[in-house]
Amino acid sequence: MPVSRLDVIYRKILLTKLFTKGWGSPENLQRLFDIRQVISNRETCYKLVPKDYPISIINKTVHSDCRIIEGKFTSPFAVHLHGLVPDEVKESYFQMVLPLKWPSAHKPICIHLAGTGDHYFWRRRNVMAKPLLKAGIGAIILENPYYGIRKPTDQTRSSVHYVTDIFVMGGCLILECIVLLNWCEQVGFGPLGVTGISMGGHVSMKHQIKIIYEPYHVYAKIITM
Template identity: 30%
Template sequence: MTTRLGTLHYVIDHIYGALMHRTRITPPFFSRGWGGPNLELLERMAKQLFPMYLEGHNCPPPPLVRPVWRTVWETKTARLREGVFQTPCDDELTAALPPESRTARVAWLVPKDVPPQKMSCVVHLAELVAMLYAGMPCLVAYVILIYGIADNVLAFPFYGRRRPFLQRGARLLCVSDLLLLGRATIEESRSLIHWLDVEEGFGKMGVCGLSMGGVHASMVGSLHPTPVATLPFLSPHSAVVAFCEGILKYGTAWEALREELAAQKITMTLDEVRERMRTVLSLTDVTRFPVPKNPEAVIFVAATDDGYIPKHSVLELQKAWPGSEVRWVRGGHVSSFILHNDEFRKAIVDGLDRVDWKESW
């Protein structure tokens, strides 16, 4: 029975993937190519940063942001506010972002009548599952209301109200957009955590995310200068796995990428194009990032029958971060998101429990 259920979950992923990625309902990823100068900029920046990581240097401290807030609703026990702030990326990266993506948007759900010094706070990196209002994920809301954990839901660049005008839905137009999205998300998350820590005075901090959000949560936890609980859910160690090995490879515009290279007088087979994609997306390999300050507070939640994320990918990152924990849930990528919210919530609570309260408190 267990094997049959595992197969069913895997099949559900592939049926969903076929509808989303093999039909003409939505355009494929990267239909406008590699990204030209933007891709060159991001590759250059990554090549400057990785040697620092390998030599053990700390990532520069994040700039402090000050979001502007407005109250959306409040009850006797909780308050939801929406905030905006300009992305703290440097001038080159900000110029590379589409105008619609340069303003960060965050939803802050916090229990009332509890001093921040006595409260934990988690930054939740949101893709399609959290769009600031009714889209606040039940995962987060439940954690806050039941366990008294404040939460900031940060919307990705290129998604929701930060989506570029020419982009349809979630389908990024260029390969460089994926790297830009990641770099901006990392800088915005680190700055937001810094603000919550220094200005608001929360007693302990964490960062979580699901799927692509989980990859970025791993990066943020790795690069943040102070210990934070790091909680990646249903996420790979690299975008290579998602776009070159998992179901998303069927939703990638390989022919358009090959044709762009041909226009530059670079002749490649489709297999060679896929290999070039692997090289580019290796910049997202989290195993090349530093081990987080508190690896015992890293909890991965992974699915046994995930059609998008193979098991080996999760285990590679666990191996790179000794002391981290992997928790397995029975299901696929789609079904686990629906069925296993309790496990995600428990990981958030347990991860935060493994972070010490600030010494000042």
């Protein structure tokens, strides 16, 4: 099929473009290929994240329709790959949206991963998390690496500079989800799930494949666009 002239014109007038600085250094690519061999194996992947990985709770608020807990922790991917993860991306931030009262003895939680361009928490909190509260399902909204609070200062919108940034993003999210699933299990939440739309659906699918611990009962809902 020939390239549409309209497509060519539209692409040229876009204000933001991806991968404007290329692939990234060969050294970084090699390090990512090496860690990929570890993450792609279930057993070695989970060994990268201790069960008691530290999480800091930085704020708690009660609203008319929910409770919100905000927390942060250092991304394990940044710990294992020194110098590869930008400073702004190293700290992982999340919001936990909980019902005012659990309707049963179960306390189900679903981690919501961001779609392309979904910066900060408000969209997923209002469109995805709060409607689930009516069914007694809580949510964890994880800020995407290179997005929102974690966006490098020299980056415009969602336009990452290097192809390697996408690999770093995926690696961060997989290990960060493991941190949050471990933490939820320890504090008594469950069953647990991982979901996402578009890019978030792709990452949740990759993460679901990594699940090996039966107590999690993790489910992945993938909606790609």
